[in-house]
Amino acid sequence: MSDFQTGWHLSSDPKVTIAADNVRLRYRVQRSGPRSFRSILGKRPVSGPVLRGVSLAAREGEMVGLVGLNGSGKSSLLRVLAGLQPATSGTVVASAQPQLLGVSAALVPELSGLENIWLGTLAMGMTPDEAYFARERIELLADLGEAIKQPMSTYSSGMAARLRFAISVAADPEILMIDEALSTGDASFTERAKEAMHGLIARAGTVFLVSHAAQTIEDMCTRALWLDAGTLIADGPAGEVANMYRYYAHSIALGKDRAAKKALVSATESHPPLFSGT
Numbered sequence: 001m002s003d004f005q006t007g008w009h010l011s012s013d014p015k016v017t018i019a020a021d022n023v024r025l026r027y028r029v030q031r032s033g034p035r036s037f038r039s040i041l042g043k044r045p046v047s048g049p050v051l052r053g054v055s056l057a058a059r060e061g062e063m064v065g066l067v068g069l070n071g072s073g074k075s076s077l078l079r080v081l082a083g084l085q086p087a088t089s090g091t092v093v094a095s096a097q098p099q100l101l102g103v104s105a106a107l108v109p110e111l112s113g114l115e116n117i118w119l120g121t122l123a124m125g126m127t128p129d130e131a132y133f134a135r136e137r138i139e140l141l142a143d144l145g146e147a148i149k150q151p152m153s154t155y156s157s158g159m160a161a162r163l164r165f166a167i168s169v170a171a172d173p174e175i176l177m178i179d180e181a182l183s184t185g186d187a188s189f190t191e192r193a194k195e196a197m198h199g200l201i202a203r204a205g206t207v208f209l210v211s212h213a214a215q216t217i218e219d220m221c222t223r224a225l226w227l228d229a230g231t232l233i234a235d236g237p238a239g240e241v242a243n244m245y246r247y248y249a250h251s252i253a254l255g256k257d258r259a260a261k262k263a264l265v266s267a268t269e270s271h272p273p274l275f276s277g278t
């Protein structure tokens with residue numbers, strides 16, 4: 001039995017809002033390309049591990065940052081936690097449906113920002129009355145000026161991200177997951193976004209935030225998880241974990257592999273994840 005199964009439920013204050021036990025994920029990808037290529041490479045789908053037994057628990061009032069190199073599994077973990085991607089094995093339990101900042105699926109580029117606010121809020125389960133009253137808050141937070149009346153297809157990626165963020169936060173979800181969206185905003189938006197997230201966690205919510213920027217995690221989060229090649233290698237106060245990750249990423253960028261490896265080991269030793277796998 002894993003530490004997770006024996007331990008996480010023992011301490012119940014503040015309440016655990018989402019927990020994952022030994023989550024594993026493999027992607028299977030059908031080989032593509034010209035027929036001659038496929039005959040050389042074989043027809044069988046390729047598959048590889050993306051998450052290698054991740055266990056975690058997050059509580060009310062926590063703003064949890066996820067750091068890790070490109071391809072380490074951060075987005076995949078959020079998708080599994082949000083129930084958008086079935087895990088290959090393992091369990092996820094949550095006290096409410098997590099809202100992954102990605103109402104983009106429901107948004108329509110040909111429609112204006114205002115029409116998309118209506119669509120997005122209804123798609124997240126608001127009643128027409130709730131959607132009507134949320135509109136002003138969303139417009140204020142997104143702060144797109146006259147562009148709110150223009151089709152979303154004319155927005156920059158930063159403008160679209162602001163609108164998606166504002167719609168997602170307006171639903172006041174108990175568990176909000178944000179994937180990189182904040183890095184596209186300018187400084188004043190980032191400040192307002194931070195306030196909105198603090199409001200949410202003050203109302204006993206939990207926020208997960210993926211960002212490549214260690215600084216964003218340090219500024220915004222209370223706690224940080226570090227994923228490396230699909231394994232959770234560290235879990236601790238956001239400032240400390242972000243600092244270690246920054247040093248690690250810097251070492252990798254400079255080709256200092258030994259220093260990077262040392263940083264990884266030292267992060268695991270000083271901030272071990274709360275639960276080990278089976």
Ligand SMILES: Nc1ncnc2c1ncn2[C@@H]1O[C@H](COP(=O)(O)OP(=O)(O)OP(=O)(O)O)[C@@H](O)[C@H]1O
Binds near residue numbers: 071076
């Ligand atoms: N739909 C998919 N099909 C096949 N492989 C995938 C799919 N999505 C992700 N992967 C692979 O899974 C691994 C983890 O990807 P993921 O996007 O979760 O990492 P990440 O840490 O969020 O990366 P980044 O920082 O670059 O956004 C990568 O090797 C990626 O190529």
